[in-house]
Amino acid sequence: MLEIEDLCVRFRRHRAPMLTVLEHLDLAAPSGAVTGLCGASGAGKSLIAAAIAGTLPRNAEATGRITVGGKIPAPQTVALAPQGLDALDPLARIGTQLARFARLGGTSVDAPDLLSRLGLAPRVLDAWPHELSGGMARRACLATALATSARWLIADEPTSGLDAASADRIMALMADLAAEGYGIIVISHDLPRLSSVSRTVTVLEAGRPVETAPGKAFSGDGAALAHPFSRRLWQAQEVGASC
């Protein structure tokens, strides 16, 4: 179990008061399941990912407790596939980067097999990041995180910029990895796909968690959701999807 207790994040600013951007987050993410995080832009989702992975910006101050299996996680326990595609090294071919991440995790990687699970052809191994489309780069980012063989993965917006079939494939992969025993946390604006694979989805509104609901509560008109903000978020996507 990956547990977050009372996580708060605030930023130091030049000649300005501290800015609080995340307040009192509790989260329990079991291994063997997908745990979803959603919310409006700027709600604090990527900062949660960074806090778990230990990559918060230098001007951030975090309080609270993050544990995996009851212990403070060692480096490399949790792999992060960040939202920004600039996480890829522009000066290394994708194959080199996958091998590098595998070494970081003290393991080796069957790179063609990994790419194929993400719907990428083996030729991508020889490609430089600038030669990839946005969707291919997103999947290459995910591949670098998976290459570490960490048993915990946080995927921040893994379907952003992907066509519908590729997005379906990525969310199905998240579910498959969970079925293989991985602990998976997925951050996504794509609520229909996110909720379809998640055991629970935590909804954030402006830095505050408002509700943790079972994935299946995101259906129909959202009547099974407890908080009005969650219902609005869900209904907005459903209306968008049916237009």
Ligand SMILES: Nc1ncnc2c1ncn2[C@@H]1O[C@H](COP(=O)(O)OP(=O)(O)OP(=O)(O)O)[C@@H](O)[C@H]1O
């Ligand atoms: N280095 C920083 N210094 C100051 N504020 C920051 C910094 N990084 C992020 N923030 C602020 O923290 C808040 C949360 O940012 P975060 O990136 O976690 O949002 P998000 O929920 O992931 O949004 P999106 O869905 O748009 O990716 C935002 O208001 C953002 O402006």
